[in-house]
Amino acid sequence: MERNLMKGNEAIAEAAMRAGCKCFFGYPITPQTEISAYLAKNMAKNGGLFLQAESEVAAINMVLGASSTGTRVMTSSSSPGISLKSEGISYIAASDLPCVIVNVQRGGPGLGGIQPSQADYWQATKALGHGDFHILVFAPSSVQEMVDMVTEAFDLADEYRMPAMLLADGLLGQMMEPVSFPEKRTEFSPKPWATDGHKNKREHNIVNSLFLQPDVLQNSVVKRFERYEEIKEKHAQAEVYLCEDAEIVVTAYGATARVAKSAVNAARAKGIKAGLFRPKTLWPYPEKRLNDACKTAKRVLCVEMSMGQMIDDVKLALECRIPVEFFGKTGGVIPTPTEVLAQIEKYAE
């Protein structure tokens, strides 16, 4: 298959069109603006709609509207913009609507900076809006994976009628790597729930997130959580690298996992039994895979571009049976392989 050199942001945009995304609503923000720029240029040519909304809040509500009609729809932003979208995301989840949301993370909190960061892990996996709900969270680690995961995100979002997020960062969004694309999707599963007009040939479909009767609301939430259990069972994904005999397992996702992998290779060259566990989905978290990867581990080292957020899920998954150490950089600072190697050496002793 032909491989082309492409920026992560542009690859996300192209992959979305090929996955059948017909509407994009967004508002520019560094470091993800190339997604908007690419779709502004190409969406209409592909029979779709690109619209720059007046704000992030407007954009996410346009997503809700388009999704109600059964249309594949996407929005993208970076950290502060995602915070603005959070109310709308909660409404979308509560309405059982599918959509894809891209967060190309930058340093926070507040307006923060524009350099790569992973400080929105908690937001994405625990509390992206009010109420009892989850969204699917994919964590690509290369430009190719951005393409593959956008495609899968659209499919799973439709299958389970829920929002799916691609949690990337400025480094992945801005870098170019060789990438190849799947053929353009032409066939889709029907969406009998969509409010797409029927000329009185069936019962009305209603999209709604307001349930004033507590027992009715409870029932809708519980049903959603039953679906979550199935997703946890079937769709938690991870890459496990050199963990068969590892005494120290490094856990990292996204761009940081690339740095960690270089460090693990360097540690192996020095005779240290190190391995890498890289979750590809952050919700559901691949808990079972992590436990399998840590069978021979005496210590776990969690590396993140934050003050330590994913480490909570690592500890929960391992039920604190193995000591979990942390190394992180934040605010847009990227850890280096040398720094991570030094941490591995420190804890391997």
Add this chain to the structure above:
Amino acid sequence: MATTHEIVLAGFGGQGILFAGKILAYSGLMDEKEVSWLPSYGPEMRGGTANCSVCISDEPIGSPLVLNPDLLIAMNLPSYRKFIGAVKPGGTAVMDSVMVEEKSDRTDINCFYVPASRIAEDEGLSGMANIILIGKLIGETGIISLEHLRKAFEKSVPAKKANLISYNMKAIEIGMQYRK
């Protein structure tokens, strides 16, 4: 043993630093290598140095951010001062000597000083100092073949501007042949 070339290209915005990096990355891709290209997009772009990291390897690339390059192209003084000390021992640095008026006292790396901006003007290749420096870099290191380089230009120059390919190849040739 797998080889990995880690390259930093740095200069002012507008000197074609990012394009030069893209050409190197594309050349690697044409050679069926693994490649990555990472631009600086932060505040340093506004007025100071623009730079990009390029990796070309036989193996999947870990961190695309290059802190200690094997190969450096520096097109202005601030970039030169920022990166010359970071070049790995045994590495190669190519400077535009019109813009970089200093000489490095490092003896553990190979430094080449090419008055690329002036040559570009003299040869009617205005704005192609970046490509002349790439010519010098590959002339000295052989990391990329001319065939793959030509394919890279064909890939990255828009069809409407196909006449630019021959100018770019001429700039490469001048850079390769520059001796002093």
